Amino acid sequence: xxxxxxxxxxxxxxxxxxxxxxxxxxxxxxxxxxxxxxxxxxxxxxxxxxxxxxxxxxxxxxxxxxxxxxxxxxxxxxxxxxxxxxxxxxxxxxxxxxxxxxxxxxxxxxxxxxxxxxxxxxxxxxxxxxxxxxxxxxxxxxxxxxxxxxxxxxxxxxxxxxxxxxxxxxxxxxxxxxxxxxxxxxxxxxxxxxxxxxxxxxxxxxxxxxxxxxxxxxxxxxxxxxxxxxxxxxxxxxxxxxxxxxxxxxxxxxxxxxxxxxxxxxxxxxxxxxxxxxxxxxxxxxxxxxxxxxxxxxxxxxxxxxxxxxxxxxxxxxxxxxxxx
Amino acid sequence: xxxxxxxxxxxxxxxxxxxxxxxxxxxxxxxxxxxxxxxxxxxxxxxxxxxxxxxxxxxxxxxxxxxxxxxxxxxxxxxxxxxxxxxxxxxxxxxxxxxxxxxxxxxxxxxx
Numbered sequence: 001x002x003x004x005x006x007x008x009x010x011x012x013x014x015x016x017x018x019x020x021x022x023x024x025x026x027x028x029x030x031x032x033x034x035x036x037x038x039x040x041x042x043x044x045x046x047x048x049x050x051x052x053x054x055x056x057x058x059x060x061x062x063x064x065x066x067x068x069x070x071x072x073x074x075x076x077x078x079x080x081x082x083x084x085x086x087x088x089x090x091x092x093x094x095x096x097x098x099x100x101x102x103x104x105x106x107x108x109x110x111x112x113x114x115x116x117x118x119x120x121x122x123x124x125x126x127x128x129x130x131x132x133x134x135x136x137x138x139x140x141x142x143x144x145x146x147x148x149x150x151x152x153x154x155x156x157x158x159x160x161x162x163x164x165x166x167x168x169x170x171x172x173x174x175x176x177x178x179x180x181x182x183x184x185x186x187x188x189x190x191x192x193x194x195x196x197x198x199x200x201x202x203x204x205x206x207x208x209x210x211x212x213x214x215x216x217x218x219x220x221x222x223x224x225x226x227x228x229x230x231x232x233x234x235x236x237x238x239x240x241x242x243x244x245x246x247x248x249x250x251x252x253x254x255x256x257x258x259x260x261x262x263x264x265x266x267x268x269x270x271x272x273x274x275x276x277x278x279x280x281x282x283x284x285x286x287x288x289x290x291x292x293x294x295x296x297x298x299x300x301x302x303x304x305x306x307x308x309x310x311x312x313x314x315x316x317x318x319x320x321x322x323x324x325x
Numbered sequence: 326x327x328x329x330x331x332x333x334x335x336x337x338x339x340x341x342x343x344x345x346x347x348x349x350x351x352x353x354x355x356x357x358x359x360x361x362x363x364x365x366x367x368x369x370x371x372x373x374x375x376x377x378x379x380x381x382x383x384x385x386x387x388x389x390x391x392x393x394x395x396x397x398x399x400x401x402x403x404x405x406x407x408x409x410x411x412x413x414x415x416x417x418x419x420x421x422x423x424x425x426x427x428x429x430x431x432x433x434x435x436x437x
Contacts, residue, residue: 088383090381091373091381091383092383094373094375094381095346095373095375095381179385183385239344239376240344240345240346240373241343241344241345241346242345242346242347243331243332243333243336243345243346243347243348251346251348254348254371255346255371258370258371258383258385262383
């Protein structure tokens with residue numbers, strides 16, 4: 001009776017626990033069971049630490065499950081938008097092609113990333129590719145600058161490429177994404193940054209489990225003219241009659257700017273979808289891990305509890321048999 | 326057949342049209358399929374007519390005509406005319422002028 005009461009009060013009476021070396025039959029890597037010297041000289045085993053650990057792991061599991069649900073619902077909302085926006089840049093690619101191999105003097109890499117974390121490795125892959133593009137396009141008379149969208153890429157790129165960053169834009173997803181917002185953004189970039197080629201790095205959303213890092217290239221009108229003259233993919237551009245405007249150059253300028261804003265719109269939406277999908281799978285694996293951990297902790301907890309009951313019984317019985325005989 | 330509001334005027338596009346890139350101004354886009362016609366108001370954009378008789382129309386905003394509210398069009402027109410008269414910088418004048426162009430095109434789309 002007294003023993004049980006003492007055990008229950010264990011956490012409060014005993015001075016704060018210090019782990020004793022682990023006993024032979026325990027094989028789990030978790031903290032060893034605690035043996036305390038109580039004030040009466042009685043030894044009892046406390047399950048308090050394991051219980052606390054179980055509580056916190058269970059909370060983490062609940063939180064990550066909730067985050068997964070939230071990400072799933074946000075993904076549903078934004079996925080239709082992203083799929084509809086694909087039709088926006090396809091005509092441009094049909095006309096002007098996508099020429100990642102265009103060799104130009106002034107490259108601008110637009111890296112699109114998320115503001116919030118806990119979304120797996122998508123931001124790291126985008127940054128890796130941006131850095132790769134920078135390296136690829138370095139050489140005499142060539143320069144590459146960065147335009148960064150999103151906190152995560154900013155944190156990673158500001159460490160070693162601070163001098164190459166032209167523009168940083170964050171908090172993109174505060175309001176739901178729409179074309180007007182992105183076109184204002186595109187306008188800012190076009191006004192403030194000189195470029196011959198814009199390379200937009202983002203994660204394209206293929207399915208909930210697959211996000212492919214992609215680079216879309218938008219060329220400035222002068223480069224388009226040059227490529228058209230040299231033949232190759234853009235060779236047929238000259239066969240198109242250009243209506244309206246004073247010169248062909250003016251129309252091509254408007255075209256390039258419109259193309260940039262359309263491609264940006266699609267890229268931002270796809271990246272947002274990829275972010276939510278990556279977060280879903282990250283939170284899913286996290287809650288599964290928490291569940292596994294909880295199972296192991298439960299086993300330890302039960303072993304501890306049973307061991308202390310056995311100890312109590314042994315002491316009672318040996319005390320009783322000592323009295324008898 | 327498709328009739329697009331290009332900057333140089335209304336342009337009709339039939340299969341076999343020569344390959345063209347044209348910029349659009351605010352106006353009515355009408356798609357004639359057989360005996361049916363669907364009309365949209367387009368704020369601006371581009372039309373690419375390819376040599377294989379495919380045409381791509383990319384518009385910043387396109388609205389079916391029956392979804393336009395006439396009262397809001399009138400209000401917008403009045404508002405932008407006011408803005409033009411009170412505009413000081415070239416930028417403000419240009420923006421007000423664009424607003425007037427779009428709203429008067431909307432007006433004529435609804436009436437005409």
